[in-house]
Amino acid sequence: MKRRTLLTAGGAAAAGALIQPGPAAAATYTGYAMAYFTESPNMTAASYHVHLAVSADGLNWTPLNQNRPVATPTLGSTGLRDPFILRKQDGTFTVLATDLKGTDWAYQSQYLHVWDSADLRSFTGYRLLKVHSLATHAWAPEAVWDPARGQYAIVYSAVNSSGHNVLMVSHTTDFRTATSGVVFYDPGYDAIDGNFVTVNGVNYMYYKNNTNSTLLGTRSSSFNPGSFGVYTGAITPGRGVEAPQIVKSNTANTWHMWGDTWSPNGRFFAWQTSDVAGGAWSLLNDRLYTQPLNSKHLGITPITAAEMSGLIATYGVPAWNRIKSYNYPDRYVRHANNVARIDVYPFDPYQDQQWTLVAGLADSAGVSFRSVNFPSMYLRHYNYALVLATDDGTGTFDADATFYRAAGFADSSWTSFRSYNNPDRYIRHSGYVLRIDPITSSSSTADKQDATFRIGY
Numbered sequence: 001m002k003r004r005t006l007l008t009a010g011g012a013a014a015a016g017a018l019i020q021p022g023p024a025a026a027a028t029y030t031g032y033a034m035a036y037f038t039e040s041p042n043m044t045a046a047s048y049h050v051h052l053a054v055s056a057d058g059l060n061w062t063p064l065n066q067n068r069p070v071a072t073p074t075l076g077s078t079g080l081r082d083p084f085i086l087r088k089q090d091g092t093f094t095v096l097a098t099d100l101k102g103t104d105w106a107y108q109s110q111y112l113h114v115w116d117s118a119d120l121r122s123f124t125g126y127r128l129l130k131v132h133s134l135a136t137h138a139w140a141p142e143a144v145w146d147p148a149r150g151q152y153a154i155v156y157s158a159v160n161s162s163g164h165n166v167l168m169v170s171h172t173t174d175f176r177t178a179t180s181g182v183v184f185y186d187p188g189y190d191a192i193d194g195n196f197v198t199v200n201g202v203n204y205m206y207y208k209n210n211t212n213s214t215l216l217g218t219r220s221s222s223f224n225p226g227s228f229g230v231y232t233g234a235i236t237p238g239r240g241v242e243a244p245q246i247v248k249s250n251t252a253n254t255w256h257m258w259g260d261t262w263s264p265n266g267r268f269f270a271w272q273t274s275d276v277a278g279g280a281w282s283l284l285n286d287r288l289y290t291q292p293l294n295s296k297h298l299g300i301t302p303i304t305a306a307e308m309s310g311l312i313a314t315y316g317v318p319a320w321n322r323i324k325s326y327n328y329p330d331r332y333v334r335h336a337n338n339v340a341r342i343d344v345y346p347f348d349p350y351q352d353q354q355w356t357l358v359a360g361l362a363d364s365a366g367v368s369f370r371s372v373n374f375p376s377m378y379l380r381h382y383n384y385a386l387v388l389a390t391d392d393g394t395g396t397f398d399a400d401a402t403f404y405r406a407a408g409f410a411d412s413s414w415t416s417f418r419s420y421n422n423p424d425r426y427i428r429h430s431g432y433v434l435r436i437d438p439i440t441s442s443s444s445t446a447d448k449q450d451a452t453f454r455i456g457y
Helices: 305-315 395-400 445-450
Strands: 031-038 047-055 080-087 093-099 111-117 124-130 139-146 151-159 165-172 182-185 191-199 202-209 214-220 229-235 241-248 255-261 268-273 295-303 322-325 331-336 339-344 355-359 367-371 377-382 385-390 403-407 415-419 425-430 433-438 453-456
Touching (some): 031 305, 047 305, 080 139, 093 139, 139 191, 151 191, 182 191, 191 241, 214 241, 255 295, 295 305, 367 403, 377 433, 415 453
Antiparallel strands (some): 031 295, 080 093, 139 151, 151 165, 165 182, 202 214, 214 229, 241 255, 322 331, 331 339, 339 385, 339 433, 355 367, 367 377, 403 415, 415 425, 425 433
């Protein structure tokens, strides 16, 4: 039996610096942590627990713990949605989440799941926190420090006497007891998913208009209930979007807003602006960001380089990779009926897009692509078409399944893959199906783009 050497893409490296005011002794934040739960189109990836990912640039994410949960609720519904990470004034963390398992929307809980954490490497003090006494839910909690009150404001959505979802607020100092919720913001229609950011002393809140899936911006000079008013910030992506989450880039004077799509095959979108006050956001190309596999309803917080290193040391980076197309960046390399192709994310079986990159079967300086869900099978070329096939132990198979990484033809920071035994040919997609074709520096722009990929998670 031939021994295969595992290759890894490496952990996320810290870059730039973001000074975030507020908690404790104004630390220097150089990366980000994201909390999320997971689902996939046919729900094979459904995991209603806390998952974590890290990122150096806030755009490209590395799932931790092999994309498995790091904290699991055991009270209430025993499931969660909408996890949110708050860095408290003392520099430690609290994680809040909706008490709801799966899509049981009839389940009505007045409580939130709560964990404490010193460093996001362990979670303690798990409990339920009651935030209101209404006969309704408490969805998508987020929390922000209110300096005027000297308390944390927990904002969530619930149906009150108005008959539609409004954003409610409860106040707390310890996340063990909280004041009974009062209306924080009611635009006169169904509103959920409030998210806050403070820029130049002004507090901005984006939320979802739940009647038409538009993200709208409001602002206020305080965090007082009823003080937020509508301003020009609005995002209408043309499909169901929710869960806004705004974070500042650590490399530029740029803010990114994330949004999750709710149905039927959810995925994240991202927008950016250099002027939050102006309220104009531009949609980012999928080429610029990669969400964690199967992630839903994200919550992001900046972290230090030491915290990033600690998280990677504790949980590790995935043993597998995903491979994104350059010119169709919403598509990933996958196998389907043993044919290699690129398909639009997300899809099931989601494992079809997971690859273990091992040392080349014919040359350890190269790379071979081993299927995660069929680990005895590799990508190889056959009559120049790429197929998934079982390793038969022959030298021919080894040669056909070995490729060399090269600087991407369309972008040198991406990757192109040269065939070991047909060295003038590179992996490319044609009609979304993968094959090896001759590609050179004089090839057409389209051909170069077809042959360029990003190795990520």
